[in-house]
Amino acid sequence: MKLLGMIGGTSWHSTVEYYRMINELAGAKFGGSQNPPLLLYSLNIQLMREQNMEKIQAGYLEISRKLETAGAQAIIICANTPHMIYEYVQPKINIPILHIAEAIGKEAQKQGLKNLGLLGTKPTMTMDFIPGYLDQNFGIQTVYADRKDFGEIHRYISEDLTQGKFTPDAKTYFINQMKKLEEKGADGIILGCTELPMLLSQEDFHRPLLDTTKLHAQLAVEFILS
Incomplete structure (x- = not known):
């Protein structure tokens, strides 16, 4: 099995889900008798909250290089938002970042x-x-929420979900947002925050919900076993 480096901490709740899923999916391949070697670097979420792009890029580059030096053969970033650093960091290291x-x-x-x-x-x-x-590599188009709703969507995620607060009010709010996206032509929904699959499940909506945490964990296991 290949050694995978994990960058977590944004938030630690979703990082736990990544760690659990990767081990469970790999264990299913071996009947639970083995688990994969993993290197986990859990950063302080404050790095993201400061919204300083240069500092975020420098932080993820430093961590990525540490994981590479420690022997990681690829890196998985255990969250959606930090993939903003992909184009900056990937050319500066010699191992792949598995893009969500x-x-x-x-x-x-x-x-x-x-x-x-x-x-x-x-x-x-x-x-x-x-x-x-998605557009460049798969020809898939993105349907966006109303721009006026961006602030409230972000608030629910940053103030509630990343703090481990999964309330009925939040669930109702996001189901209504999914209905709006469907009305705009979406034939599926990206749960593009790793806490959203902890709030919502496929039973909550009739269109396909793409659980980015699970799908990313599956990609990680494919690499580990490749």
């Missing part, structure tokens, strides 16, 4: 989905690191 949009695109392609609604933090919904990757 690669996992999303493969699953959408498998299900025949062409127009995906995107829910996530404000950077995830306004920057191009997921929509651009």
Whole structure:
């Protein structure tokens, strides 16, 4: 099995989910008799909250180099939003970063989905690191929430979900947002924050929900066993 480096901490709740899923998926391949070697660097979420792009890029580059030096053969970033650093960090290290949009695109392609609604933090919904990757590599178009709703979507994620608060009010809010995305033409929904699959499940909506945490963990295990 290949050694995978994990960058977590944004938030630690979703990092726990990544660690659990990677071990469970790998264990399913070996009947539970083995678990994969993993290197986990859990950073302080304050790095992201400061919203200083240069500092965020420098921080993720430093961590990535530490994991590479420690022997990691690839890196997985255990959250959606930090993939904003992908284009900056990837050319500066010698091992691949397993991009979360690669996992999303493969699953959408498998299900025949062409127009995906995107829910996530404000950077995830306004920057191009997921929509651009999906368009360029899979020909998949992104359907966006109303711009006036970006602030409230982000608030629910940053103030509630990343703090471990999964309330009925938050669930109702995001189900209504998914309905709006469907009305705009979305044939599937990207749960583009790793806490959203902890709040919502496929039973909550009739369109396919793409659980980015699970799909990304599956991509990680494919690499580990490749």
